[in-house]
Amino acid sequence: MPEGPGGHLFDYPINSPLGIAAGPLLNSKWIEAYAKLGYDILTYATVRSVERQAWSLPNIRHVENREQTAITIKGGVNGNMTIAVSTGIPSMDPDVWRKDIRRAKEKIGRRQVLIVSVVGTPDIAADAEALVADYALCAVWAYEAGADIIEAHLAVPNPFGDAGQMVYDSIALSAQILYRIRTSIKVPVIAKMGPFRTPRVLHETATKLAPWAHGFELVHGIQRRVVDEEGKPAFDGPGRDFAYVVGADTFGPCARQVEEMIAWRKAGAWDRAVLAVGGITAPERGLHLLREGADAALVATAALFDPLFASRFRQLLTAAA
Numbered sequence: 001m002p003e004g005p006g007g008h009l010f011d012y013p014i015n016s017p018l019g020i021a022a023g024p025l026l027n028s029k030w031i032e033a034y035a036k037l038g039y040d041i042l043t044y045a046t047v048r049s050v051e052r053q054a055w056s057l058p059n060i061r062h063v064e065n066r067e068q069t070a071i072t073i074k075g076g077v078n079g080n081m082t083i084a085v086s087t088g089i090p091s092m093d094p095d096v097w098r099k100d101i102r103r104a105k106e107k108i109g110r111r112q113v114l115i116v117s118v119v120g121t122p123d124i125a126a127d128a129e130a131l132v133a134d135y136a137l138c139a140v141w142a143y144e145a146g147a148d149i150i151e152a153h154l155a156v157p158n159p160f161g162d163a164g165q166m167v168y169d170s171i172a173l174s175a176q177i178l179y180r181i182r183t184s185i186k187v188p189v190i191a192k193m194g195p196f197r198t199p200r201v202l203h204e205t206a207t208k209l210a211p212w213a214h215g216f217e218l219v220h221g222i223q224r225r226v227v228d229e230e231g232k233p234a235f236d237g238p239g240r241d242f243a244y245v246v247g248a249d250t251f252g253p254c255a256r257q258v259e260e261m262i263a264w265r266k267a268g269a270w271d272r273a274v275l276a277v278g279g280i281t282a283p284e285r286g287l288h289l290l291r292e293g294a295d296a297a298l299v300a301t302a303a304l305f306d307p308l309f310a311s312r313f314r315q316l317l318t319a320a321a
Contacts, residue, residue, distance in 0.1 A: 215273030254278025
């Protein structure tokens with residue numbers, strides 16, 4: 001791919017503000033392939049301090065997203081681009097992914113950046129302090145392996161909160177995690193979050209976390225109960241009634257969250273990067289969010305369904321310049 005229209009993310013020059021969110025890029029081979037296809041912000045799939053296997057197949061179902069639930073439908077590669085994902089956040093052994101991140105860093109091209117997504121593992125953390133330390137340990141390992149940016153994945157269940165509460169819903173816990181990571185490494189740190197209940201909660205969270213984060217990434221996905229056409233759980237196994245719905249049907253609610261975040265930034269409450277993700281399955285959607293003020297547009301589902309998405313996106317960016 002020729003160099004793109006250019007830009008910056010933090011202090012890094014980039015070919016274009018298009019990238020891939022955590023999920024599709026499972027290892028350095030995936031990083032290398034998508035870097036060559038013109039995705040310039042590449043996120044290494046979320047890693048842990050311990051090895052974890054993915055949940056049993058199927059992990060992905062085509063769905064129709066509704067207000068309270070998602071219903072499975074028949075779909076194919078050239079059909080519906082809305083899916084439910086149920087993987088359990090697997091991770092390779094740290095000795096494996098630390099070496100592989102080094103390879104990934106060597107494989108990306110000029111004016112491309114490597115984000116590594118990290119998450120704490122609750123079942124090895126006896127208390128909140130142990131969870132914070134576990135996040136920080138993963139971040140340090142990823143930084144030492146060559147990550148340009150660390151993503152703290154906070155859109156995961158809070159083991160010390162109420163049922164259904166995510167880590168990012170707890171400002172105190174999120175601030176501790178971000179503070180520990182930021183004071184342990186020397187590269188930018190971004191907080192990855194899901195949808196907020198109200199714009200006011202979004203504003204309060206961003207304002208209080210801004211001192212410890214260089215940027216925010218949202219929306220991770222929309223959690224839904226996923227059932228088949230007969231109303232039965234779409235994914236087999238305990239704890240899998242709910243899954244994250246991502247892709248085309250989520251753009252409306254996800255874009256509104258991104259636009260709210262940008263609006264609060266414009267109001268002068270804080271000055272941090274905003275990385276938009278969620279339902280960007282057409283180049284025009286990404287361009288819209290960039291024009292609104294997003295610093296980058298990240299895709300995931302689109303990259304899987306249409307690997308050449310980046311080429312069309314670059315063409316649109318160049319034509320719009």
